[in-house]
Each structure stands twice: as structure tokens, then as C-alpha cells.
Amino acid sequence: MSTDTEKARRSDLHQAERLRLLSSTERDLIRLANEPGFHRWLEQIKSIGGCAHPIYLAGHTTTRDAITGEVLRHYDTSEEPGGRMPLRCRNRRETRCEPCARLHSGDTFHLVRSGLLGGKGVSDRVQLHPRLFVTLTAPSFGAVHRASGPERAVCRPRRDGGSCEHGRPIGCGQTHADTDPAVGQPLCPDCYDYVGHTLWHASAGSLWNRFCHTLRRHLATAAGITQTRLREHLTLSFAKVAEYQKRGAVHFHAVVRLDGPDGPSSPPPLWATPATLAGAVRSAATAVEVRAPYSPATGERVIRWGEQLDVHPIRSEAFGGSTAVTDNAVAAYVAKYVSKSVGDSGGLDYRIAAYKSIELAPVNSHFRTLMAFCWRLGGLPELDSLNLRAWTHTLGFRGHVLTKSRQYSTTYAELRAVRDEYRNSDDVAISTDTTVTESAWRYVGSGYSIAEGEIAAGIAEDLATLGEVRKEIRESREDGY
Secondary structure, three states: OHHHHHHHHHHHHHHHHHHHHOOHHHHHHHHHHOOOOHHHHHHHHHHOOOOOOOEEEEEEEEEEEOOOOOEEEEEEHHHOHHHOEEEOOOOOOOOOOHHHHHHHHHHHHHHHHHHHHOEOOEOHHHHHOOEEEEEEOOOOOOOEOOOOEOOEOOOEOOOOOOEOOOOOEOOEOOOOOOOOOOOOOEOOOOOOOHHHHHHHHHHHHHHHHHHHHHHHHHHHHHHOOOHHHHOOOOEEEEEEEEEEOOOOOEEEEEEEEEEEOOEOOOOOOOOOOHHHHHHHHHHHHHHOOEEOOOEOOOEOOEEOOOOOEEEEEOEOHHHOOOOOOEHHHHHHHHHHHHOOOHHHHOOOOOOOOOHHHHHHOOOOHHHHHHHHHHHHHHOOHHHHHHOOHHHHHHOOOOOOOEEEOOOOOOOHHHHHHHHHHHHOOOOOOOOOOOEEEEEEEEEEEEOOOHHHHHHHHHHHHHHHHHHHHHHHHHHHHHOOO
């Protein structure tokens, strides 16, 4: 008997020794796999797409017949692993949660595409309406290093050399790849207009709103009618997305569409052609301006668009459009950038709480200087309305990444509702007119343990791969293979 006891003791010691040799992740994996609700937990994480930072709720919901009081459906998290239910974080930023960003990009694709081809409650007549893909940029705030390309072999060639008033070269004869950290950095930080850059970002939303008003006025002028009567003839609809350049400046990509007075279901007047719209866009972009709040420290600042303006008509693939600027190409382009943020250009995707955090931020010197100017200008009483300190991490830009006019197309909320209805289509349908639902939920946590995060990342990768395979199969079927 003592021999058996000694063997058991040695086995326990060997097992403890083996556990000590494992990493913390491996030990947590063993713990997680031995949990009684492990398989149900896997189902939960798969149902939220392997979200990188889920939100946990605890509570219950009960649906009763409004007349008889009979319980038709009941759900309680007390029976779930850990007594809680995970939900997606729904963060659009790829740097924060790739699975949720992928889902948000897909929703954006359908939101933009339905405004170009119809569907999702939008009339398919929009395919025949004048539509443009417009890119509006920020002005130059100083020379920066540029990546080389087919049209530019050298960064900034200068035949006669030369230097600025601070003694730095005003040219660059090097060749920079897209990944070169020098791209986007000023040739001379002392010459760069950091105040102008910061105030332009803070006023970009106002500049866009003023541009839309000016565009309507120029359309009315082109038609020979007053602006107050323009609404009787047509409606201007748009969807735009903001993108950060390597220099840290935002520019806008926008789909602009002309509809009839009743919206997408009505045709615009005959005089409203793509050429008329393009001319009005160019003249409005040149004419529009807003003024930043005055401060003795910054002086008078007039905010305008940059000289680079791209305007392209969108060709419908349904009518044999073969150019690069087609319905699906534009929708995919906008969807690509909606999951990006300043973090993808080398900045931060979290708020700055103190000036000391700027000095310690893992960013390049150009972005650090921009953040410092945001913080310092945000302390001026005259610029308090710009709320610059709250938006220091975005270099002063306060706008949403994607905005659209009300009549352009559907909404994110409607797309999510349709997806939820599809996922719950296997459940027994219950009429909301004759039922009463009682719910009580509370927040109980977020995130993962080390092992949970590893497994969730694997689930997200598998689902992404499965999505790519399905996409390839669908495209091959459309091509007739």
C-alpha cells in the first residue's frame, strides 16, 4: 500500500513539474479545455465571429402572450458558461478588432453599392442618374517626402540644390518605397505649417458642409434657377469616407448623385447631366471656404480645399461599363477605407489624456509634433469650440469616418436588423403585436484571458478563410467555370 502511495505522490510531483515547464498560455489552455461549458463557449465565440474584444452581459429576457400570459420564449444567461453572454464589440477599426472591422466593411460595401445600383429599399433607377466619384484633398502645409512610383522616380529632384531659411535642403534626390518611414515626413519641420494643418483638420467637417451648400447653389446657377427652387427639380445625395494620408492629412472620397425631387425613385431633370454635375463640383470646390476661429496666437486662418481634385463619372456595370470607376469598384474602395484610422498611418487609435502621453506615444516625430500642436492650441480660450484636446489622437480631425445624406441609401441599423432576422430565421416566428417582452441586462465584463484570446483569434482566422473560399467559388460560378 505504501508503494502505491509513493507512486501516486511521485506522479503528482511529475505532473506539477510538467505544468511548471509550460507557458502561461498553455496552462490557461488546459484550464479552459477542462471547463464544463467549454464546447458551449466555443459556439458562443463562433457566433460572434471571433470578436477580439467582446462585451459580456448577464440577465434574462422573457416573451409572453399579451392576453393569456403564456411564456412563449425565455432565455437566461445563468445556464451559459460563466453565467454571461458575449456580444460583438462592433469596433470598425481594423487595428482594434479585425473580425468586427471586416463585418463593418461588408456593411459599408452594401450601403454604398445600394446607392449606386439600387436594392436595400433603394430604387434601381439610380443606375441611370448622374453619379460621380470625387476626391477632395487638404492643401499643402509644407513639402514632405514622397514615395516613388511609375510617374515619379525621385522624391523631390532639384537641379540646382538649394536650402530653406533654416539651412535644410529643399529637395530630395532619394528613392523612397511606400514602406519607407521617411514618406510623409516634412523636409523641414520648421517650415511646415503645423498650426494650419491642425486648424484645417478641426474645420474639415464645416468645410464639407459648406461645400455641399455651395454645390447646390452652383447647380442652381447652371440651370438658371434660384437656389430656393432647386429642391423642386432635384435632390443632391452623397456618401463620403475620410482617409488619412502618410503626411497625416485627411482627404475625402465621396460618391455624389443627383436624384429627382422625390428622391432616388424619381429621375432628375434632363439638364442635370454628369458633365453639369462635374462642372458644379469643380467650381464649388474652388470657391468654398470657411474661417477658423480667430486667436492672436494663430491669426486669421481661411480653410480651403487643396489643389488636387479628382472627379470621375461612375459607369454602371449593368450597362457594360468597363472602366475602373464602376459601381462595385467604388463601393469596394470606400469599404476598404472605412475600417482604417489614423493608427494605420502611424498615429494612435486611442485618446490622449495628458500632454506627457504625447512625449511617450509610439509615433514618428511629425505626428508627435501635430499632437503637441493640437494640445497646445486646445488650451487657447478662443479655440475652445474646436475641442482640440479631445481629438489630439486624430490630429484634430473631429468628423466621422463615413457620412451620407439621408436619401442616399439604407442605414447600418437596417442592414444589421436584416442580418439578425436572417440568423434567427430558424426560430419560431412570434408576432410582436400580441406579445410582451420583459428583459433585464447588466454589463459584467469584456475581453479574454490569454488562452481565450488565442482560440478566438483562430476562430476569426478560420471564418475569414472560409469567407474567402466562398467568395472564390461564387466568382468562379459567375464567370462560368
